[in-house]
Amino acid sequence: MSRLPILSLLLTIGLSGPSLATDIRPAASTPPTGASAKSPALVEPRLKVKGSGIATRPRVALTFDACMGQADPRIISVLVNERIPATIFVTARWLRKNPETTAIFLQHPDLFELENHGENHIPAVDVPVAIYGIPAAGSPDAVAREVSGGASAMLASGIAAPRWFRGSTAKYDASSIRQIRQMGYRIAGYSVNGDGGSLLGADMAEKRVAGAKDGDVVLAHINQPTHAAGEGVARALLSLKKRGTEFVKLSDAEEIGDNETTR
Numbered sequence: 001m002s003r004l005p006i007l008s009l010l011l012t013i014g015l016s017g018p019s020l021a022t023d024i025r026p027a028a029s030t031p032p033t034g035a036s037a038k039s040p041a042l043v044e045p046r047l048k049v050k051g052s053g054i055a056t057r058p059r060v061a062l063t064f065d066a067c068m069g070q071a072d073p074r075i076i077s078v079l080v081n082e083r084i085p086a087t088i089f090v091t092a093r094w095l096r097k098n099p100e101t102t103a104i105f106l107q108h109p110d111l112f113e114l115e116n117h118g119e120n121h122i123p124a125v126d127v128p129v130a131i132y133g134i135p136a137a138g139s140p141d142a143v144a145r146e147v148s149g150g151a152s153a154m155l156a157s158g159i160a161a162p163r164w165f166r167g168s169t170a171k172y173d174a175s176s177i178r179q180i181r182q183m184g185y186r187i188a189g190y191s192v193n194g195d196g197g198s199l200l201g202a203d204m205a206e207k208r209v210a211g212a213k214d215g216d217v218v219l220a221h222i223n224q225p226t227h228a229a230g231e232g233v234a235r236a237l238l239s240l241k242k243r244g245t246e247f248v249k250l251s252d253a254e255e256i257g258d259n260e261t262t263r
């Protein structure tokens, strides 16, 4: 067999592959992060709530992701005992394993708003790409399944229909943002990365969360009871409360999200 077909095949892959990828997905305003050269432009949207404007009473929205695995009693006990409201993003996967904690959340509707973190914790990006090593949904159909599968599991667990969605890794491309918005959701970004994906040490997580300012939306995790970060997050909640912080759930606040995630 001639070597020519193989050579032309290699040339085709090498030359048209990357340009095709660029052609399908127009670049968004934010440069790609954590993605290879062939990936679509991913954005990690920022979300804030309208601040109180009162220095002694800063308004902060706490959001916790329950990705999979377990529940963190260090954080949950502080939220319940100190009566601190928060928005919890749950996956179908997490709900299946944590009915007792789900019941605690449902027993305190004044404190906890439960929202959609997807069915299987798959990044809600509609082209094949891996984010932090996690393969994304990869197609619009798979994004739709991830979003609606999360919502169905919530309804089956007796939770009210979600109005907010936050995908695994909190990254999207412009077309998946449009798609999820068309499904009726606002997309929950954040403005303070409280625990570095639950991987920070306790002191650093405490410093980050306790540093939340008027209007901040804090993202931390409530599913890693064995990680040191949760201990720091729990301590920070107490110091925020002591400082006079007004805690709001996402649906109780006027929110401002970029990348067309909320309006």
Ligand SMILES: [Zn+2]
Residues within 6 Å of the ligand: 065, 066, 067, 117, 121, 167, 168, 169
């Ligand atoms: Zn997650």
